[in-house]
Amino acid sequence: xxxxxxxxxxxxxxxxxxxxxxxxxxxxxxxxxxxxxxxxxxxxxxxxxxxxxxxxxxxxxxxxxxxxxxxxxxxxxxxxxxxxxxxxxxxxxxxxxxxxxxxxxxxxxxxxxxxxxxxxxxxxxxxxxxxxxxxxxxxxxxxxxxxxxxxxxxxxxxxxxxxxxxxxxxxxxxxxxxxxxxxxxxxxxxxxxxxxxxxxxxxxxxxxxxxxxxxxxxxxxxxxxxxxxxxxxxxxxxxxxxxxxxxxxxxxxxxxxxxxxxxxxxxxxxxxxxxxxxxxxxxxxxxxxxxxxxxxxxxxxxxxxxxxxxxxxxxxxxxxxxxxxxxxxxxxxxxxxxxxxxxxxxxxxxxxxxxxxxxxxxxxxxxxxxxxxxxxxxxxxxxxxxxxxxxxxxxxxxxxxxxxxxxxxxxxxxxxxxxxxxxxxxxxxxxxxxxxxxxxx
Amino acid sequence: xxxxxxxxxxxxxxxxxxxxxxxxxxxxxxxxxxxxxxxxxxxxxxxxxxxxxxxxxxxxxxxxxxxxxxxxxxxxxxxxxxxxxxxxxxxxxxxxxxxxxxxxxxxxxxxxxxxxxxxxxxxxxxxxxxxxxxxxxxxxxxxxxxxxxxxxxxxxxxxxxxxxxxxxxxxxxxxxxxxxxxxxxxxxxxxxxxxxxxxxxxxxxxxxxxxxxxxxxxxxxxxxxxxxxxxxxxxxxxxxxxxxxxxxxxxxxxxxxxxxxxxxxxxxxxxxxxxxxxxxxxxxxxxxxxxxxxxxxxxxxxxxxxxxxxxxxxxxxxxxxxxxxxxxxxxxxxxxxxxxxxxxxxxxxxxxxxxxxxxxxxxxxxxxxxxxxxxxxxxxxxxxxxxxxxxxxxxxxxxxxxxxxxxxxxxxxxxxxxxxxxxxxxxxxxxxxxxxxxxxx
Numbered sequence: 001x002x003x004x005x006x007x008x009x010x011x012x013x014x015x016x017x018x019x020x021x022x023x024x025x026x027x028x029x030x031x032x033x034x035x036x037x038x039x040x041x042x043x044x045x046x047x048x049x050x051x052x053x054x055x056x057x058x059x060x061x062x063x064x065x066x067x068x069x070x071x072x073x074x075x076x077x078x079x080x081x082x083x084x085x086x087x088x089x090x091x092x093x094x095x096x097x098x099x100x101x102x103x104x105x106x107x108x109x110x111x112x113x114x115x116x117x118x119x120x121x122x123x124x125x126x127x128x129x130x131x132x133x134x135x136x137x138x139x140x141x142x143x144x145x146x147x148x149x150x151x152x153x154x155x156x157x158x159x160x161x162x163x164x165x166x167x168x169x170x171x172x173x174x175x176x177x178x179x180x181x182x183x184x185x186x187x188x189x190x191x192x193x194x195x196x197x198x199x200x201x202x203x204x205x206x207x208x209x210x211x212x213x214x215x216x217x218x219x220x221x222x223x224x225x226x227x228x229x230x231x232x233x234x235x236x237x238x239x240x241x242x243x244x245x246x247x248x249x250x251x252x253x254x255x256x257x258x259x260x261x262x263x264x265x266x267x268x269x270x271x272x273x274x275x276x277x278x279x280x281x282x283x284x285x286x287x288x289x290x291x292x293x294x295x296x297x298x299x300x301x302x303x304x305x306x307x308x309x310x311x312x313x314x315x316x317x318x319x320x321x322x323x324x325x326x327x328x329x330x331x332x333x334x335x336x337x338x339x340x341x342x343x344x345x346x347x348x349x350x351x352x353x354x355x356x357x358x359x360x361x362x363x364x365x366x367x368x369x370x371x372x373x374x375x376x377x378x379x380x381x382x383x384x385x386x387x388x389x390x391x392x393x394x395x396x397x398x399x400x401x402x403x404x405x406x407x408x409x410x411x412x413x414x415x416x417x418x419x420x421x422x423x424x425x426x427x428x429x430x431x432x433x434x435x436x437x438x439x440x441x
Numbered sequence: 442x443x444x445x446x447x448x449x450x451x452x453x454x455x456x457x458x459x460x461x462x463x464x465x466x467x468x469x470x471x472x473x474x475x476x477x478x479x480x481x482x483x484x485x486x487x488x489x490x491x492x493x494x495x496x497x498x499x500x501x502x503x504x505x506x507x508x509x510x511x512x513x514x515x516x517x518x519x520x521x522x523x524x525x526x527x528x529x530x531x532x533x534x535x536x537x538x539x540x541x542x543x544x545x546x547x548x549x550x551x552x553x554x555x556x557x558x559x560x561x562x563x564x565x566x567x568x569x570x571x572x573x574x575x576x577x578x579x580x581x582x583x584x585x586x587x588x589x590x591x592x593x594x595x596x597x598x599x600x601x602x603x604x605x606x607x608x609x610x611x612x613x614x615x616x617x618x619x620x621x622x623x624x625x626x627x628x629x630x631x632x633x634x635x636x637x638x639x640x641x642x643x644x645x646x647x648x649x650x651x652x653x654x655x656x657x658x659x660x661x662x663x664x665x666x667x668x669x670x671x672x673x674x675x676x677x678x679x680x681x682x683x684x685x686x687x688x689x690x691x692x693x694x695x696x697x698x699x700x701x702x703x704x705x706x707x708x709x710x711x712x713x714x715x716x717x718x719x720x721x722x723x724x725x726x727x728x729x730x731x732x733x734x735x736x737x738x739x740x741x742x743x744x745x746x747x748x749x750x751x752x753x754x755x756x757x758x759x760x761x762x763x764x765x766x767x768x769x770x771x772x773x774x775x776x777x778x779x780x781x782x783x784x785x786x787x788x789x790x791x792x793x794x795x796x797x798x799x800x801x802x803x804x805x806x807x808x809x810x811x812x813x814x815x816x817x818x819x820x821x822x823x824x825x826x827x828x829x830x831x832x833x834x835x836x837x838x839x840x841x842x843x844x845x846x847x848x849x850x851x852x853x854x855x856x857x858x859x860x861x862x863x864x865x866x867x868x869x870x871x872x873x874x875x876x877x878x879x880x881x882x
Contacts, residue, residue: 204572
């Protein structure tokens with residue numbers, strides 16, 4: 001095009017321009033309608049949509065040019081702002097020049113704004129088109145705000161951001177559900193979490209660290225809340241008295257994140273999503289034992305007295321919201337049976353642990369604990385879990401040369417946003433989700 | 442311990458306390474010296490170091506307890522602040538209570554503050570001890586600031602942060618140097634860069650995105666500037682006129698990052714590192730052709746007229762700093778021969794490209810370009826590079842349904858910090874570096 005795109009303004013800013021002002025806008029055509037001698041174009045950029053008008057009796061060449069255009073073509077438009085009553089607002093553009101930048105092959109496989117009628121798998125196959133829908137893009141604008149609010153909170157509380165390896169020589173959590181990597185001639189795995197490394201940073205004297213990075217679980221889950229690759233927001237902090245210190249930190253971080261999302265995007269979210277992220281006034285703490293009682297009182301008996309399953313979490317979420325007015329709450333003191341080897345046991349009752357989950361709208365979004373920092377106790381716990389101490393010798397080493405009491409937590413970023421917006425399927429919250437069936441695009 | 446660590450103050454804050462105030466501090470013992478009836482303990486936390494004193498004639502039990510302690514033990518100390526002249530400052534602590542939290546096995550394999558006398562491989566084997574040295578930890582405090590300044594800059598310029606897959610079904614850059622992953626029953630790879638996905642986000646209408654995430658190169662390099670896993674700070678932006686728009690953005694981001702690091706840590710950096718990150722006053726742009734001439738004028742002929750090798754970059758860095766007073770400069774118009782298939786060619790001279798590298802103190806830290814956004818031209822360029830079009834059909838698809846002109850760049854975070862601090866070996870800037878030989882800890 002002959003004109004520089006530097007003059008371009010955002011479409012949203014057209015609506016604050018005066019009648020008669022000249023502007024350059026660019027974006028994707030959402031629709032072209034020809035009614036008699038008038039062409040109406042709806043142009044979309046990431047800031048909004050506006051109607052542009054071309055009249056045959058004013059510029060026939062331009063009219064003919066525009067009549068060739070169709071949905072999803074990329075164009076730039078120079079024109080005059082005119083006050084007008086349209087469904088998109090009180091301004092439209094009277095087109096003076098049209099620059100065709102990129103034509104879309106027809107037919108376009110999916111119509112972005114029709115995402116609701118489109119199967120999720122087809123949407124993901126054509127994700128770059130699906131994301132052109134305002135509502136779908138908004139999910140990622142919210143994610144950006146949510147994660148940066150978490151970072152801001154942790155940094156202002158003395159945490160520094162670290163980047164730990166995702167290619168590791170041992171399975172972090174001791175499980176078998178890892179993705180193998182061929183690292184030159186050595187066998188390796190994708191890290192299931194930064195757990196062992198963030199604890200290493202406590203041995204290194206960093207005192208407070210956080211990490212935002214991918215985590216990998218080779219689990220053959222086919223649910224609406226699991227991904228094989230997800231973004232984990234992890235923290236670890238030293239010189240704590242107990243897991244309560246970690247809970248307080250996580251609670252405030254999550255509330256801060258919800259607040260920031262609300263402040264910046266609350267009004268948009270209201271337009272597009274079933275739920276808005278309400279700001280919790282209090283975050284109750286109940287033990288696993290109390291959780292079981294609450295469920296039993298409502299007639300729901302958990303199959304395993306030492307566990308809380310997905311359905312249990314969901315029901316508990318309903319109870320806590322209805323009866324205690326809280327969408328966000330902690331369940332504490334999980335059984336040692338189901339917590340990882342590095343968790344500290346409850347001293348007064350060693351079948352339980354100094355652990356917690358944070359549940360938001362019926363789904364676990366954070367899991368954390370105080371860690372066992374005494375090398376000899378840790379070694380025993382590894383044995384107790386039936387793991388091979390040799391494989392963890394590199395880890396136990398961190399504890400043998402001065403290790404402060406510490407604890408931490410991991411938050412699933414996609415789950416946080418999923419629950420904020422009240423979404424059914426976590427795949428909607430990941431740009432390009434990976435699950436047992438999906439490896440592309 | 443019987444006392445809560447909540448009362449704990451940072452050691453650095455001891456020096457602003459009044460004579461006689463009671464404090465609780467905790468950290469690692471750097472040294473214990475017994476001189477006659479007095480024990481001197483140097484205690485270190487991440488904020489600083491202070492001397493603590495115990496006199497036998499005042500509390501013999503405490504004296505005996507303390508005499509058992511050694512380097513790298515973790516302790517908490519309750520005591521009284523006393524004005525004193527010590528090598529660590531004008532305050533010391535008269536110990537009243539000592540809580541032993543965690544003892545270090547003796548001998549401790551490496552002495553953190555002796556890092557300079559310790560081989561880099563041994564340092565990395567004992568990284569958690571190595572990082573207890575103030576200077577070594579400072580590298581990661583600077584990294585935290587540097588990366589968050591970049592994020593802040595990009596966000597304030599309308600970029601949103603995205604998270605793209607690191608498990609991919611195709612080699613991003615078309616090369617063979619990838620790490621294979623076994624993804625359930627499917628072959629997959631670790632992403633060499635988020636390149637194809639950030640371009641997809643341009644097709645999705647996000648307009649401006651950035652990502653901070655790991656990137657993988659299975660290259661058998663044994664140099665001081667390569668890692669097989671590194672942190673890549675990537676941007677991509679739409680509706681640009683040319684690569685110049687990307688360069689301007691990257692230039693300002695990098696300068697902002699250097700500024701923020703200087704503001705916050707300049708005085709510390711001066712104490713520990715050979716160079717401080719000077720703030721560039723101007724960032725010159727020279728073409729590859731001009732770069733070759735500058736080198737030839739000094740008697741250095743590059744072996745390949747279409748390339749600039751590592752040694753060439755280094756020498757060019759020296760020339761640009763000495764003669765143009767600039768540690769930071771762009772080299773532009775690289776040969777099409779050595780740039781990836783998605784790079785836009787220079788329209789007036791198609792053997793060259795609309796590309797650039799940003800060189801900082803003689804090392805490339807950023808690489809970028811305008812991308813070819815015309816599907817048919819892109820397809821031809823894939824063929825021209827001898828790549829199989831079928832493997833990139835999923836990528837070309839992004840360009841067939843309306844793609845704006847766009848460009849972007851990738852910055853190596855470790856290299857940026859390495860050059861800021863004037864460090865020889867990039868391994869120092871990665872907490873747990875991976876190279877062809879190293880996969881642990």
